[in-house]
Amino acid sequence: MADKAVRMVRAGGGPRPVMIAIAGDSAAGKTTLTRGLVEALGPDRCVSICVDDYHRFDRVERRDLPFTALHPECNHLDIMEQHLQLLATGQPILKPVYDHATGLLARPERVEPHRFVIVEGLFPLHSKLARACFDVTVFLDPPEDIRRGWKLARDTAKRGYSPEQVLAELDRRAAESEAFIRPQRSHADIVVRFAPIAVRHDPPGTPLSAELVLRPTIRHPDLSGVLGGHRTMHVKLCRDTDGRPVDTLHVHGYVPTEDSRTLQKAIWELLDQPGAVPDGLGVLGTGARSEPLAITQLLLLYHLLDAI
Structure with missing residues (x-):
């Protein structure tokens, strides 16, 4: 077909x-x-x-x-x-x-x-x-150095590889990643990047921030009302990789939990769903909680439920 x-x-x-x-x-x-x-x-x-x-x-x-x-x-x-x-x-x-x-x-x-x-x-x-x-x-689309660190930790702990094997395989895959995996970025409605804030020099261990490129290929929720005045969460008009203007949602890794929950509640209320915001959002593999991850997951839930 x-x-x-x-x-x-x-x-x-x-x-x-x-x-x-x-x-x-x-x-x-x-x-x-x-x-x-x-x-x-x-x-x-x-x-x-x-x-x-x-x-x-x-x-x-x-x-x-x-x-x-x-x-x-x-x-x-x-x-x-x-x-x-x-x-x-x-x-x-x-x-x-x-x-x-x-x-x-x-x-x-x-x-x-x-x-x-x-x-x-x-x-x-x-x-x-x-x-x-x-x-x-x-x-x-995480930064390459962060992704390599994640892969090294995962493949040595869960898949039986030695660090030397993981690093060698990463180098071997680099050209094919560039040729076949990264081009899919241009076809995504939402591009998600968990990374440190580029203009800051936060100490090691600072939670990663989230940057979500919200392309106009689908209808995104209007978050302007709830985000007004927030220093740790905001939407900016940026340039996509092709030079076109696009909204980008930034959620800092150190966003206060109260502010994060306020945004999550606002997104949930836009859907008119019964009950409270679902539990279990934002949980990392270590069991720790990431507010930028929780907001990212809830935005994807919005699109799934809105498509019904």
Whole structure:
């Protein structure tokens, strides 16, 4: 099915899930961002899949290949596209499984589309056909030095690599990341960057701030009323990478919890949803809480719930 046909089917008014893509390089924070969304929506309404499961080769087989897992030839992207189309039209799939702990391809699993489907991984925005399946698209774009640190910590602690192996693989992947992963940034409705504030010289351990590029490809909530006068949260008109003007939401890492909760409540009230702001937002892998992460997750929840 062509990308235009997929968009027409999804716009036809029949029952279908609301789908969001969260793309980015390895260890960019995709799983952390996804985990909070799944917890907020609940397993009865939300299912998440990782399209890194569509790797064509296991870890041992990849050692002798002239490319890495970041190359399209190393992934079954055609099958991924077929499965995204099925999910986007409310049909189940038999998804492959790649075990990151062992590096082996495991038994496929059946995935039923729930009311919300979150798709995260290296390649969800790689093609027009894949992008046509989503209501909201996100790209995670941390500074490279921070991402390398995250990957080093994760792969040595959870995936059995030595520090030397991780650093060598990062260098080996650099060209393919630039060629195949980073170009997806231009196709995202929202670009998220967790990083220190460039103009400040905060001491080590200062919580990372969030910068969200809010492209006009989808309708974003008007936050001007609640953000007026805040020094640690504000929206600025900036220039995107293509030179076009775009709104950018900045949330400082040291934003007071009270101010953060005020903004979260305001976003939640715009949706006219029952109950309070969902618990579990902003939780990092360490168990600590990040207010910039919580606000980022809530803004994505806004778009998911607003698309119903």
